Amino acid sequence: MRNKTFPQGIHLRYHKQATAGKPTVIAKAPAVAVVPLIQHVGAPCIPQINVGDHVFMGQKIGDAEALITAPVHSPVSGKVIALEARFHVMRRDVLSVVIENDGEDELYPDITPHPDWERLDPDTLRKIIREGGIVGMGGAAFPTHIKLAPQSDKSIDTVIINGAECEDYLTADHRLMVEHPEWVIGGALIISHILGNLKILVGIEANKPDALTAIRQAAGVGGNISVIALDTKYPQGGEKEMIKVLLDREVPSGGLPSEAGVVVNNVATAAKIFELITTGMPLISRGVTISGPGVNAPGNLIARIGTSIEELISECGGYKGKIAKVIIGGPMTGISLFTTLVTLTKSIGGVVLMRHEDISHEDPVVCIRCARCVDACPVYLMPIALYHYSRSLNYDQAVEAYGLFDCIECGCCSYVCPGRLPLVESIKHAKAEVNNKRQKQRGR
Amino acid sequence: MADPLSGELIVSSAPHVRGRDNIRHMMYDVAISLAPAGIAAVYFFGLRSLLILLITVASALGAEALMQRAIGRRVTIADGSALVTAILLAYNLPPTVPLWLPFIGALIAIGLGKMVYGGLGYNPFNPVLVSRTILLAAWPMLMTRWILPFDAVATATPLAVMKMGGNLQAAKELLHVESNLSLYRQMFFGNRGGCLGETSILAISIGGAYLMYKRVITWHIPITYLSTVAITALLLGRDPLFHLLAGGLILGAFYMATCPVTTPVTPRGRIYFGLGAGLLTMLIRAFGSLPEGVMYSILLMNATTPLLDRYTRPRIYGRRAR
Numbered sequence: 001m002r003n004k005t006f007p008q009g010i011h012l013r014y015h016k017q018a019t020a021g022k023p024t025v026i027a028k029a030p031a032v033a034v035v036p037l038i039q040h041v042g043a044p045c046i047p048q049i050n051v052g053d054h055v056f057m058g059q060k061i062g063d064a065e066a067l068i069t070a071p072v073h074s075p076v077s078g079k080v081i082a083l084e085a086r087f088h089v090m091r092r093d094v095l096s097v098v099i100e101n102d103g104e105d106e107l108y109p110d111i112t113p114h115p116d117w118e119r120l121d122p123d124t125l126r127k128i129i130r131e132g133g134i135v136g137m138g139g140a141a142f143p144t145h146i147k148l149a150p151q152s153d154k155s156i157d158t159v160i161i162n163g164a165e166c167e168d169y170l171t172a173d174h175r176l177m178v179e180h181p182e183w184v185i186g187g188a189l190i191i192s193h194i195l196g197n198l199k200i201l202v203g204i205e206a207n208k209p210d211a212l213t214a215i216r217q218a219a220g221v222g223g224n225i226s227v228i229a230l231d232t233k234y235p236q237g238g239e240k241e242m243i244k245v246l247l248d249r250e251v252p253s254g255g256l257p258s259e260a261g262v263v264v265n266n267v268a269t270a271a272k273i274f275e276l277i278t279t280g281m282p283l284i285s286r287g288v289t290i291s292g293p294g295v296n297a298p299g300n301l302i303a304r305i306g307t308s309i310e311e312l313i314s315e316c317g318g319y320k321g322k323i324a325k326v327i328i329g330g331p332m333t334g335i336s337l338f339t340t341l342v343t344l345t346k347s348i349g350g351v352v353l354m355r356h357e358d359i360s361h362e363d364p365v366v367c368i369r370c371a372r373c374v375d376a377c378p379v380y381l382m383p384i385a386l387y388h389y390s391r392s393l394n395y396d397q398a399v400e401a402y403g404l405f406d407c408i409e410c411g412c413c414s415y416v417c418p419g420r421l422p423l424v425e426s427i428k429h430a431k432a433e434v435n436n437k438r439q440k441q442r443g444r
Numbered sequence: 445m446a447d448p449l450s451g452e453l454i455v456s457s458a459p460h461v462r463g464r465d466n467i468r469h470m471m472y473d474v475a476i477s478l479a480p481a482g483i484a485a486v487y488f489f490g491l492r493s494l495l496i497l498l499i500t501v502a503s504a505l506g507a508e509a510l511m512q513r514a515i516g517r518r519v520t521i522a523d524g525s526a527l528v529t530a531i532l533l534a535y536n537l538p539p540t541v542p543l544w545l546p547f548i549g550a551l552i553a554i555g556l557g558k559m560v561y562g563g564l565g566y567n568p569f570n571p572v573l574v575s576r577t578i579l580l581a582a583w584p585m586l587m588t589r590w591i592l593p594f595d596a597v598a599t600a601t602p603l604a605v606m607k608m609g610g611n612l613q614a615a616k617e618l619l620h621v622e623s624n625l626s627l628y629r630q631m632f633f634g635n636r637g638g639c640l641g642e643t644s645i646l647a648i649s650i651g652g653a654y655l656m657y658k659r660v661i662t663w664h665i666p667i668t669y670l671s672t673v674a675i676t677a678l679l680l681g682r683d684p685l686f687h688l689l690a691g692g693l694i695l696g697a698f699y700m701a702t703c704p705v706t707t708p709v710t711p712r713g714r715i716y717f718g719l720g721a722g723l724l725t726m727l728i729r730a731f732g733s734l735p736e737g738v739m740y741s742i743l744l745m746n747a748t749t750p751l752l753d754r755y756t757r758p759r760i761y762g763r764r765a766r
Contacts, residue, residue, distance in 0.1 A: 325454050368470075374711075380759060415463050418465045418470050
């Protein structure tokens, strides 16, 4: 039987063999943890400690009143030595709590496990998840408790657990599924319980057969969990694609997955929910792949939030050759930085290092109208048209007729373009321009 | 702690990796795919075919380099696009043309077909067909002097025989065969009068299959074009197989009608393009004053490309069909 997949999209080179078979290693806790007060989509946290305070591991150190936000916790026990702006992977300075690790890993006394979660009501569980600082760990960093409280007028019938991990090099989710499938399934059951015992679909790409086996075993037979093998294709891990392939439904343009009757969570988020509920430990560590041709010993780590990326790279044998690019996330959607002195945040699943010889140095040539971008686009846009409208500043046409804001920025168009045009780059630029313009209009 | 990498790292927007194929690879793939048809041309029409090919290639590359230099642009003749234009132009000429004609043809294709619009990617019409149209109008006799393979005896093309009121029987007599099957076979292998690269359906199909395998072209245009010709022929009471094999249809369908620059980018647009070209080809063959309609039908459809793109935009994910 052929595996399911979504229409269009592209095949990447994957490069996962460097780390796919490597068991996850627990990284050394940082001597000094730098914890940014924004690690999520939504309102920034306000610090709840002062410089000089002693903090416990797992103690809440930042929170906000706003509806859409997620608190942050101390990843170590020790002393707060600074509260200052630090450079963040979002490429700007963010107020961060700097904590000197005392090496004791002294647990916050208020931490309480809830092994009896099946008897807790959805609101209590959502509150625990909120207090645990859980956000989407697949990259989006959207506060999970909001996702798990869909508006009442929308009837949700399916929980999707996303185990696609479709980007090049990244294997942290893969290893999680192989090593702790029961956490993933446990988390899926908690999510389903919160939403009213819905059916659960776990989508995993076929290039991870060991993960499929492990998750299937953990899911058991019967019950309402189906584990589905998907044809390996990028960007299958995109929420919209995952919903399309598993349910043949589409998220309405400009809408949320809940409008398609679905709540989608990444496997890492599900596992973290399970960990939080059953042990009480908030989100203070995560799995991260350190890979790419510029690393000596690529590997999968469990690292504390607040550890510097530089230390994680050292943990994996340090640099190999002259590094040209440091990519936070995968090569298709990740952010390239000019430094490794930033800290791990909740939504970083990988760091990829590329040398000069590993990246393309071809200059943009011209569009020969080959249509590969049109044939690749997983949301059926015409990237080349958006590119032309963006370059000619005809944003209205781009938004209205060509769906500028429907673009999911997966990068397929730029990847396949034989003219090496910056297609998705121009689309991102146009979106930013339109948003600026709208903001100005509102301000007036 | 000092940052060990500072100042040496490249910062750019994602994606940070690119696919393998670039324009040069695609163009050279097209050139490679045209090799079987070239070998067939030499086999059927002699080494003179090779000479014509060399002239178009040298003139096209030279013309493009000179024109690019004249307007102060970077010379990009290594991208393979002029090479492909040159090969296809040679394949669209009768084997008997005087040797100055391919030279003029290449100048027209590169100059009037491509550079006047701004070079690669900007021409609305297929440069090879633009050139061929002008050559045919300027030197109609030279452009229709056909010979039979091997013995170089003057002949008519099977389509021309049909145009003059003939039927399959006349075509069979032309090619000295008895049965329909041998007629088809001979036309399929390329043993007939015609342009250099259009006669061997076998050789062109090998090239076309290679291009589809390498994903340089998609099935949309060739398949819809060819099936529309076959169906229209049937409806008009003509022999569909003959019409598929005759003239420059297969060369046109796999190479001229799939020229990316001048054809639609949307899947539905490409299908309409193939439909339109097929219909026009058969209408010209059946009712026009010319024996062959491939060239004009593709050029006419080239003119509809911007409209087709505009009206066949794909339905965007999460939206209703327009």
